[in-house]
Amino acid sequence: MSQSGVSKQLDRDEKLYRIRHSTAHVMAEAVLREFPDAKIAIGPPIENGFYYDFDLPRSLTPEDLERVEEHMREIINEDHAFERAVISREEARRRFADQPYKLELIEDIGSEEDVSLYTQNTFTDLCRGPHVESTKQLNAKAFKLLSIAGAYWRGDEKQKMLQRIYGTAWETPKELRQHLDHLAEVEKRDHRRLGRELDLFSTHEEAGSGLIYWHPNGSRVRLAIEDYWRAEHLDNGYELLYTPHVGKSWLWETSGHLEFYNENMYSPMVLDNAEYYAKPMNCPFHIMIYKTQTRSYRDLPLRWGELGTVYRYERSGVLHGLLRVRGFTQDDAHIFCSPDQIEAEIREVLRFSLQVWKDFGFSDIKAYLATQPEKSVGEDADWERAVGSLIKAIDAEGLPYEVEEGGGAFYGPKIDLKIQDALGREWQMTTIQFDFNLPERFGMTFVDRDGKEKRPYMVHRALLGSLERFFGVLIEHYGGAFPVWLAPVQAVVVPVAPAFNEYAEQVKSELRAAGLRAEADLSDARMNAKIRAAQQRKVPYMLIVGENERNGHAVAPRLRTGEKEDAVAVEQFITRVQRCVSEKALI
RNA sequence: GCCAGGAUAGCUCAGAGGCAGAGCAGCUCACUCGUAAUGAGCAGGUCGUGGGUUCGAUUCCCACUCCUGGCUCCA
Missing domain, CATH: 3.40.50.800 (Anticodon-binding domain)
Structure with missing residues (x-):
């Protein structure tokens, strides 16, 4: 994109931001017409639209949305200016005396600052802005209210649940139309719908939610994926493992999962007075294999992959088709290497990942680097070295990336890769994670050149993520029309x-x-x-x-x-x- | 888990306090047919589960289960 192209894009984003933000305010005014006693919370612009949260005396219905839209069109067409005012916190507190959520927000604003207000017509909101100058700059035919949802105040489930109205807003009716068409296309490609229509997979509540049944057609695709996966791994220096599905509590105590991951684990089965847990991760098993021998620096790096089926408890409300399930097969691998090998290994993993994504028809890939969080294990120097090697590897592969400061797990930094699908949606799939924790906990060592026992570095890596989730994304990416090499029937x-x-x-x-x-x-x-x-x-x-x-x-x-x-x-x-x-x- | 909406044939969906409906799919039969639906017939349901109201409930009420959209975007 040319320089002026870039700034045009920024102008447009800025314009849409104002439009959406202002439309949210207009919606709040309209809701207050229907519910004069409504308590208003927050109403920001979001990708493609906006929302506003309200505390209302009763639940909203779809008919309410129609009336609110009607009021909004009136307000927009009446052409009211958006006027900004700056007032003291004192005054703001008086002004919003009957708006408890706004009072809370005022308290959060730095005590030195004055607060700004925006008013259009009868509605005034505590707001940083910016907004359009007047409601006539909104297009009464270019917005639509889309859905009603529950949302906790401040996203905290201990707080009150508010009612959220989502809407979308654009510069012109044509853009709105395009967006609604896009939503229809998303719906048409929904992997759950295509999964049924193409006879790919099913789930069965009576047999357990979040557990996937692969039909013959889906299994054909999976076989093609797995055959490819295994061949590529063997060609790229990996060995493949098979490990058990359950492990005794000793294993999970040693790994720390019982302490830190317990709420995601299935309850144990008791056999011979011992507790066995279905595995939520494969790593401890791979470590057991590592420890069957004294490992020499000459053995490293070890790259061990497994299509390992794991079970994790997910709250029932978050289950979603193939994308969020309770049992899934990770295309997992663990790399054990010496500290001086780590950089090359990370780079190799990245290179390999990109090649695999390209083969599946995905080329738009972005990296997210997550660094040391406040609470973490391992030496700071190790973290620095690990993060440094991650950045070098990303640079070497020429990937665009963003840094999420403090976003790493307590046991190590990571790179996540997000891929973009045919509809422009981003999906987090690949994850490459350092682990300073498990080698320590399991007392893993290798004998170095100098004859001394040293701690190996360990990297977890899931490339496709899980076969279930990947399949879901693949279905939507291709709208069910798989490339010939993957098609169930060619x-x-x-x-x-x-x-x-x-x-x-x-x-x-x-x-x-x-x-x-x-x-x-x-x-x-x-x-x-x-x-x-x-x-x-x-x-x-x-x-x-x-x-x-x-x-x-x-x-x-x-x-x-x-x-x-x-x-x-x-x-x-x-x-x-x-x-x-x-x-x-x-x- | 929480909020809202939903659950009727394999699928998509209509319906109504009084015998349960359609289209597609399925099955049977007929058909010598060149690039997106040949025709006729048949079969298919404890109307999500449990309780309540009622002469009668799939329909009204309550509870539960599951599904869907949210609960990340912070004046």
Whole structure:
């Protein structure tokens, strides 16, 4: 983007910020018309819109929103100026005497400062601004109230629950339209909807919430992902492990999970007077394997990966399809190395991650670096060294990144990678975490050149995150139309009439013999219906076969994009798809 | 967990204090058909679970379970 392009973008962001903030104020005024006794809390602009929290005598209904919108349009069209005033804290306290939430906010403002107010029409809010100059700068046709939600005062569940109204606001009705279309597209791509429509997975409340059942189609995709994952890891210097699903309390006491992670763990099972816990993480198991031998510096680095299934208790309210579950398979790995290897190792992990993301069709990636929090274990010097190597690695890979000061776990700094999907949404997937804690707790050592026992560095790394969550993101990214190498069914052979069933079956067998995932639709539906069915399943290739194709040992491909191709020999088609698979082409 | 909304056929959804509905999917039958739905017929439900009101509840009331949207954006 050019320099002026950048500043234009900033201007626009600033403009939208004011519009949204001001629209929130107009909404508050409108709500006060409906509920004169309403207590108002906060109402900031947010991405794509705004919200305002209210303490109301009764619950809002969708009809209330319509009336509030109506009032808002009136206020906007009446063209009221937004007027700023600066008053003393004393005066502000008097002014908002019947607004307890505002009084609390006033107390939070530095005692030296005066406070500013913004007034439009009958409504005055404690507010830092800025705002548009007048309500006529808002467009009565470019905003919409979207939803009602509960929200704790200050996001604290010990505080009172308020009612939040979310809205969206734009400069023009066209932009609003585009945003609403975008929301509709998000809904259409919802992995839960596509999961059902494409017969990929299910969940069963009666059998346990937050636990995923992979159907044959979903499992086909997962197998493709796992096969790729294993092959890439073996090619990139990893060894693969399998470890148990449960471990005795000794393990979790030693690791510290019982002390620090208890509320996320499933309750123990008692066997032979011992308590066994379903694992919430794989790391202690990998450490057990590490400790089966005296490790030499010559053995390091050790890169050990595992598709490890873990169970974590998540509160029922936060469960969400594949994206937030109670049982999932992490594509985990632990790297054990000497301090002088750490920088190269981190860089290698990053490089490897980016390559994998590219193969799955994601290239917009941002790094988030989380540094030492107030409470932490490990020497400050180790933290510094670790953070330094993280930054060097990020720079070396040329990734854009942001620093989250103090955002690391107590046991070490980390890099998270967020990927952007086809709809521009960011998802946190990859995490690369230092651990100064576990090597200590388990007394891990390696023998260095000088014959002395030293503590290895340990890095946890989940690349895709979890297969469940990754699958959810993958479904939404592709809207269910997976690239050929991942598609559950790569080709459906469609005979134009029953007379060609036998040939269709033969073609299917040939495709399968060539390693492709193929089906022949021999149902008694008509050809058009078969095409439609395959199209709705988002199968990449439909192969139409009739008299001509049978005579020429050929197929006439139709792509799911609707494109029709001339007939080609079966062998030729196979070669083409195999290339497409090996190149992981995004078609 | 908390707030709000929801739960009716496999799916999407309509309905109403008095025999439970549609479309799609499924099953059966017929059909010689060239690039997004051939036609006819059949079957399918303890109306989320438990309790209450009522002559009668899937419908009204209460509780519970689960699902959905939020509970991160800080005047």
